[in-house]
Amino acid sequence: MKYLSTRGDAARPGFSDILLEGLAPDGGLYLPERYAPVDAATLARWRRLPYAELAFEILALYIDDIPAADLRGLVHATYTEAVFGTRAITPLRRLADEGAPLYVQALSNGPTLAFKDLAMQLLGRLFEYELGRRGEQLNILGATSGDTGSAAEYAMRGKRGITVFMLSPHGRMSAFQQAQMYSLQDPNIHNIAIEGVFDDCQDIVKAVSGDLAFKRRWKIGTVNSINWARVLAQVVYYFAGYFQATQGNDERVSFAVPSGNFGNICAGHVARTMGLPIHRLVLATNENDVLDEFFRTGTYRPRGTAQTHATSSPSMDIGKASNFERFVFDLVGRDSARTRALFGDALARAGGFTLDPGEFARVPDFGFVSGRSTHADRLATIRDLWQRSGTLIDTHTADGLKVARAHRDPGVPMIVLETAQPAKFAATIRAAIGRDPERPAALADLEQRPRRCTVLPADAAEVRRCIEERAP
Numbered sequence: 001m002k003y004l005s006t007r008g009d010a011a012r013p014g015f016s017d018i019l020l021e022g023l024a025p026d027g028g029l030y031l032p033e034r035y036a037p038v039d040a041a042t043l044a045r046w047r048r049l050p051y052a053e054l055a056f057e058i059l060a061l062y063i064d065d066i067p068a069a070d071l072r073g074l075v076h077a078t079y080t081e082a083v084f085g086t087r088a089i090t091p092l093r094r095l096a097d098e099g100a101p102l103y104v105q106a107l108s109n110g111p112t113l114a115f116k117d118l119a120m121q122l123l124g125r126l127f128e129y130e131l132g133r134r135g136e137q138l139n140i141l142g143a144t145s146g147d148t149g150s151a152a153e154y155a156m157r158g159k160r161g162i163t164v165f166m167l168s169p170h171g172r173m174s175a176f177q178q179a180q181m182y183s184l185q186d187p188n189i190h191n192i193a194i195e196g197v198f199d200d201c202q203d204i205v206k207a208v209s210g211d212l213a214f215k216r217r218w219k220i221g222t223v224n225s226i227n228w229a230r231v232l233a234q235v236v237y238y239f240a241g242y243f244q245a246t247q248g249n250d251e252r253v254s255f256a257v258p259s260g261n262f263g264n265i266c267a268g269h270v271a272r273t274m275g276l277p278i279h280r281l282v283l284a285t286n287e288n289d290v291l292d293e294f295f296r297t298g299t300y301r302p303r304g305t306a307q308t309h310a311t312s313s314p315s316m317d318i319g320k321a322s323n324f325e326r327f328v329f330d331l332v333g334r335d336s337a338r339t340r341a342l343f344g345d346a347l348a349r350a351g352g353f354t355l356d357p358g359e360f361a362r363v364p365d366f367g368f369v370s371g372r373s374t375h376a377d378r379l380a381t382i383r384d385l386w387q388r389s390g391t392l393i394d395t396h397t398a399d400g401l402k403v404a405r406a407h408r409d410p411g412v413p414m415i416v417l418e419t420a421q422p423a424k425f426a427a428t429i430r431a432a433i434g435r436d437p438e439r440p441a442a443l444a445d446l447e448q449r450p451r452r453c454t455v456l457p458a459d460a461a462e463v464r465r466c467i468e469e470r471a472p
């Protein structure tokens with residue numbers, strides 16, 4: 001499989017070449033030249049496979065430059081009961097029967113209790129493999145306000161050839177999130193707490209990676225949400241959820257997806273395009289409703305950080321959805337000139353765009369519907385489910401459930417993707433149900449563990465110096 005840029009760059013790199021890169025040279029995102037179609041016989045065969053083998057089969061359709069035996073080994077080492085807590089890896093829980101069954105699919109049983117582990121754990125092994133093959137090293141520099149940074153650190157810890165420098169805003173993440181990251185003792189993981197806010201961290205990452213001489217000298221890379229390998233790894237659990245919710249392949253299901261950067265639901269779009277019988281993809285936002293606005297009106301109007309609200313589902317506090325260009329590229333018939341006009345020119349010139357009516361009219365063919373949820377909705381949804389069934393869900397999943405209920409179709413099962421465990425967001429859970437969420441036993445003493453973290457002022461020069469001192 002070769003890959004193309006959504007903005008029309010002429011190069012056609014293979015998977016291994018785009019694995020360690022971010023954007024395409026023309027600023028576009030990489031996508032496969034075509035989506036691999038899955039026929040009825042293949043679906044029937046896949047239904048019986050354990051998660052890791054299903055993951056291997058799906059990945060192998062898009063990765064032909066890693067020998068199959070090696071790829072299978074990497075995938076099987078990733079998706080184990082030891083890492084994800086259950087043999088099913090992403091088990092379904094039935095919540096209720098409201099016209100048709102309503103399920104929650106747990107994507108949050110990995111080491112950092114959020115769905116990002118499902119892709120990141122694989123990415124860690126793919127990076128280690130590819131760097132080893134090339135005899136190269138990589139220093140990953142990132143900024144985090146919570147889930148992404150911890151998922152990246154837990155995926156990269158102890159990996160050969162990889163060192164991580166992760167910036168986080170000093171004292172501004174939840175106590176759980178701070179303890180989770182700062183307690184890592186692995187010599188290749190460096191936590192840098194910046195005296196500032198998340199935007200300061202991001203500005204420093206931009207400044208350091210924008211210094212091309214420094215970047216080349218110290219082999220600086222990233223693990224951002226636009227990496228195609230992350231989207232691809234996420235395609236797998238849509239298939240796994242579908243197989244658990246259905247008896248045969250003539251049935252359809254809908255998925256509700258708590259969304260921010262459009263990475264998770266982009267994988268659902270890929271699965272549906274490959275032929276998985278998905279009825280609707282229900283996109284849920286919180287008060288930061290850029291994507292809901294688009295799916296209601298056809299206008300995409302990204303917000304700056306100043307207009308992005310801090311909410312109680314913080315991992316969805318996103319003003320600009322970095323994976324959204326992939327979907328629009330498909331929506332406009334994979335027209336790269338049109339995509340470039342929208343995302344390259346219109347965004348830069350006017351700060352947004354409105355699709356032509358003919359383009360927007362195609363959205364239903366892609367299965368997408370949307371809705372938004374507020375702090376009050378979140379609390380009410382968590383409390384109501386808890387009181388009625390004793391099931392506790394986190395704040396992001398609550399946004400998904402709230403919006404899912406507005407988009408039920410008779411006879412079609414609905415699967416709400418659980419993107420985090422309630423233990424990560426204890427303060428809001430306490431506000432909703434009046435008690436603390438339970439936490440996995442292995443993390444009981446998390447806050448008491450010794451910490452390894454360097455505090456630095458919000459100054460790119462200091463961070464550069466830190467990298468020079470510690471990078472191998």
Ligand SMILES: *Cc1c(COP(=O)(O)O)cnc(C)c1O
Nearest residue numbers: 259260261262263264315419420
């Ligand atoms: C990252 C994240 C999201 C948003 O996912 P996107 O892929 O950015 O749309 C939702 N919930 C949780 C808990 C997350 O960590």
